[in-house]
Amino acid sequence: MGEHAIHMEQTGRSGHVHPDNTGFGINLPLSRPVLGSVSWAGSTAVKQSRETCYCGKNVGMDHAVPSAQCFGDIPEEKTPNQASLPDATFAVPLRRRHLLPLLGALASPALAQAQEPMPAQIPRTTQHDLASRGGQPFRLFLHVPPGEPPPGGWPMITVLDANAVMGMTVDVVRVLAYLPREAGVRSAAVVAGIGYPTDGPYDLVRRSFDLTPPPGREVPAAEGRQASRTGGADELLDFIEEVVKPLAARAAPIDPSRHALLGHSFGGLCVLHALFTRGGAFRDYVAGSPAIWWEDNAILDAAKRFIAGPDRPSPLRLLMTVGEYEQNLAPWHDPAWRPRMEMMKMVDQARNLAERLRPLPGLELKFATLPGDGHMSAFPAAVLHGVRFILAG
Secondary structure, eight states: OOEEEEEEEOOSSEEEEOOSSSOOOEEEEOSSTTOOOOOBOSSSOBOOOOOBOTTSOBOSGGGSSOOHHHHTTOOOOOOSSOTTSOOOEEEEEEEHHHHHHHHHHHHOHHHHSOOOOOOOOOTTEEEEEEEOTTOOEEEEEEEOOSSOOOTTOEEEEEEESHHHHHHHHHHHHHHHHHSHHHHTOSOOOEEEEEEOSOSSSOOHHHHHHHTSOSSOOEEOOBTTBOOEEOOOHHHHHHHIIIIIHHHHHHHSOEEEEEEEEEEETHHHHHHHHHHHHOGGGOSEEEEESOOTTHHHHTHHHHHHHHHHOSOOOSSEEEEEEEEGGGTSOOTTSOGGGHHHHHHHOHHHHHHHHHHHHTTOTTEEEEEEEETTOOTTTHHHHHHHHHHHHHHHO
């Protein structure tokens, strides 16, 4: 596509564009007195102007706009109306594709004006402020996919810490289900996100209670941290059974054999607690970076009882993930974190638990170390791997 030039003549502190046969005029405030009129040749073309700069170089791709030293060579031609201002005429080559958006905006004043911004929304997702039996407030995010459900109903994924990852979880479901055979999944899913009435990604006080197994304790306030209590995971799991699942079933047909629970950190600990104490509530469990170290590794006692129990439900599926840099320092980590990371042993604890659970009949288990991820970046990675794990089963 050929180049077209805008013909510019100096008019003073602000350039004033005079219309030719287009009917448009533009006032352009300038930082220096160099711009002036544009000569239009109809609505689809601009007249070709001079093709050399004042420095003597041809105007082309290698010299598209005159440089500062070029302006130093501009001759002065005083006129009666502009006795104190030099008259500069030069060519700025523009491709037609650069001009069309400008011409379109000028031709339609409605497009040229900024529209009122509107809040972005998660597609096909509603928000519900609810309370548990004990009066604890929750914010439930509920996504129902479009189209016809599978014959037995949609699988349902319940996501913890949904304020942080509800949008991402829904998007992963939508992307994978767009080409399910290519992605290796069976269908989309209903997503129920357990969150709180806050605009932040986390409510640290509430999650410390809701996501940790009983018996719990009172945690005194410390620098930068509010006082809190722990041990409310059973109340949260009751809320899911009594409120969340029935609400989702009223919104869409749910396959009762394909419930899934996904959580990270304390949420991953809650997922393991649910698996070990009420395994029939879900079929698929995704425990991202589970805080196995919590309360002196108390969750391992529940794991022992689960392993020894003769009446485990079947089938069950478990994916455990942990970031590469959750036990060893990443290059960007503060060296002062090393003692705490070595105490928690996030990678070793998760791998050892996976090896203990792997031989159990009726339990499909996958374990993945996420390369390059620390504790926080391992959450979105766990969502991606976890959703695919759930929808492929």
